[in-house]
Amino acid sequence: MKRRSFVKSTLLTGVTATILPAMSKATETSPKAAEYYELRVYNLKNSEQQKLVEDFLKDTAIPAFNRLGVKHVGVFTEMKPEGQTRLFVLVQFNSLAHFATVTDSFAGDAELQAKGAAYLNAPAAAPAYERIESSLLKAFVHMPHLEAPENKTRIFELRQYQSATEAAGKKKIEMFNDEGEIDVFKRLGFKPVFWGETVIGSQRPNLTYMITFDDLDAKNAHWKAFGSDPQWKKISAVPEYADALLVSKITSTMLMPTTYSQI
Template sequence: MKRRSFVKASLMTGTAAIISPVMSKGIVKEHQYESAEFYELRVYTLKDDIQQKLVEDFYSQVAIPAFNKAGVEHVGVFTELKPEGQTRLFVLIPYRSLVHFNEVIVKLEQDKVFQQKGIPYLTAPATAPAYIRIESSIMKAFAHSPKLVVPPNKSRIFELRQYQSASEAAGKKKIEMFNDQGEIDIFKRLGFKPVFWGETIIGPSRPNLTYMVTFDDLDSKAVHWKSFVDDAQWKKISTVDGYSDALLVNKITSTLLLPTVYSQV
C-alpha cells in the first residue's frame, strides 16, 4: 500500500512538472500560476458563404450555449476585417484550467442536445464539408494577466498579434518582458483594452506568444500604437540589455478582427 501511494504521488508530481510553465529565471512560484486560464484558439479556413453560414450557425445556435452550460463563460467568434477572399473564422474559448478543458470535452461528448443539434456541422459529408480545415492552438495565460477580460459591448475592432521567436529561451525572455518589466502595464495604461495574453504551449509556429487588444476603430488603433511607440517607459524597457525585439522576436503577425453579432467577447 505504501509503495502504491508513493507511485501515485510520483506520477502526480511528474504531471504537474510537465504542465507548469518554466519561468525564465528557473523558479516557479505556484501561487503565480494557480489561477491562470488556458485559451483555445480555433481558426477555420472556409471555401465559401455556404461553409461560413454552416459554421456560424453551429456556434451561434449550438456550440456557444453548450460551452456556457459546461462552464465556459465567454466564447469569442470573429471574422476578418479585411479578408483576402473568403474570411477565416476565429473562435476563442477560455478554460479555467487544463482539467476544466478536459471536463468540457467530456460534457460535450455526453450532451445529447449538442450532439443532435450539431449534426449538420459535426457530421457534414465529405462531398459537402463544413470547412476546409481547422487550425487549433492551446495557450497558457500570462502570470501578470491571468484572466480573459471582456471589453465593453459596443462597436469595436480587435487586433490579434502573434510574436514568434527563434528559440524557446528568446520566447521566455519576451514573456518575461511583458510580465516582469511592465510591458503589459503600458498597454493597459494607454487604453488598449487587452483581452488576453497567452503563451502557445500546443500549436503551430512555436515558440510564440499571442495577445488580443481592442480599439474603437482604425483611427483609434493608429493613435494608440503611436502612443505606445512614443511612450517613455516603453523606450526605457525596450533598450534594456537583452530585451530588444531584434533579439527576442523574429516574426510578428497582426490580424484585424470583427466580432460576430453573437460573440461573447
Template sequence: MKRRSFVRSSIIGSAAVAIIPAITNAMPTNISAPTHTDYYELKVYSLKNDIQQKLVEDYLNNAAIPALNRAGLKNIGVFTEMKPEGQTRMYTLITYTSLDQVDHIAGKLEADALYQKDAAAYLNAPVSAPAYERIESSLMKAFKHSPILATPEKKDRIFELRQYQSASEAAGKKKIEMFNDQGEIDIFKRLGFKPVFWGETIIGPLRPNLTYMITFDDLAAKDAHWKAFVGDAQWKKISTVPAYSDALLVNKITSTLLIPTAYSQI
C-alpha cells in the same frame, strides 16, 4: 529620549493608528486576486465559400456556444477577419479555468444530447460538402501578470490579434519576461489598449510564440494608440535595454484585425 521628541513621536504614532483603520475601511472589499490561471483555446476555421461559413456560424451560434455555456464555460469569442484575403477565416476563443476543464470538455459535449442534435449538420457534414477546409488550434496559458480574461465592454469595436514568434525557447521566455516583469503589459493598460488576454502557446503551430488580443473603437483609435505606445517614455526605456532587443527576441510578428460576430460573447 527628550520630552519634546517623545511627545512628537507619540502624536505621530497615535495619528497613524487612527488613520490606518480609516484607510483600510475606505478600501473596496470586493477586490480579490485571481485564484487561478486561465487557459485559452484559439481555433481558426479555414473556409472556401459562403456555404461553409454559414454552416460554421450556425454551428457556433446555435450549438457550440450554448453547449459550452451549459458546461460552465463563459465568454466565448467568435470573430471574422476585418480585411480577409478571399473567404474570411473564423476565429473562436474559448477560455478554461484549468487544464482539467480542457480535458473534460469533449466528454461533456459528447454527453450533451441537445448539442448533438443542434450540431448534427456540422458534425455529420459529408465528405462531398465539408463544413470547413481545416481547423487550426492552439492552447495557450495566460501570462502571470494578466492571469484571467478581461471581457471588454459590449459595443462596436475592432480587435487586433497579435502573435510574436521567436527563434528559440529561450528568446520566447525572455520576451514573455519583458511583458510580465519589465512592465510592458502595464504600458498597454495605461495607454488604454484594453487587452483581452495574453498567452504563451504551449500546444499548437509556429512555436515558440506568444499571442495577445487588444481592442480599439475604430481604425483611427488603433493608429493613435500605437503611436502613443511607440513614443511612450517607459516603452523606450525598456526596449533600449540590449537584452530585450526585439531583434534578439522576436523574428516574426503577425497582426490580424478582427470583428466580433453578432453572437460573440467577447
C-alpha cells in the same frame, strides 16, 4: 467523419487526457490561477461553409460552453479577408481540468450531437469547413484572466510574436510579465483581452495577445502613443530585450466580432 467533430478535430483532447493528473473540481480556479484558451481558426471555402459553422457556434456550441462554465466565447471574422473570411474562435477555460471536462462533455452529449448534426456530420462532398487550426494557450501570470471589453462597436487586433528559440520566447514573456509591458498597454487604453503562451499549436515558440480599439483611427493613435511612451522606451532600451534577439516574426490580424460573440 471524425475530422469534422468539434471535439475531436485536433489532438488536444488526447494530449490533455494523457497528461492531466487527477484534479479537483474542473470548473473551479483560484483568483490567481492562470486560465487556458483554445484559439481556433476555421479555414472556409465559401459562404455556405461559413453559415454552417456560425450556425453551429451560435445555436449549439456557445450555449453548451456556457452551461459547462465557460464564461466567454469570442467569434470573429477578418476585417480585410483574402477571399472567404476565416473564422477565429477564442474559448476561455478556467484550467486544464476544465478544458478536459468540457471536451469530454461535448463528446458524450447526445442532445448536442443531434442538434449540431448538420455541422458535425456534414458529408465529405460538402464539408462544414476546409480545415481547423487549433492552439492551446496558457495565460500570462501578470494577466491570468481574460478581460472582455465593453459590449459596443469595436475592432480587435490579434498579434502573435514568434521567437527563434524557447529561451528567446521566455525572455519576451518576461518583458510583459516582469518589466511592466502589459501595464503600458493598459495605461494607454489598449484594453487588452488576453495574453497567452502557446503550449500546443503551430509556429512555436510564440506568444499571442489580443487588444481592442474603437476604430482604425484609434488603433493608429494608440500605437503612436505606445511607441513614444517613456516607460516602453526604457524597457525596450535594455540590450537583452532587443527585438532582434527575441522576436523573429510578428503577425497582426485585424478582426471584427460577430453579433453573437461574447468578446
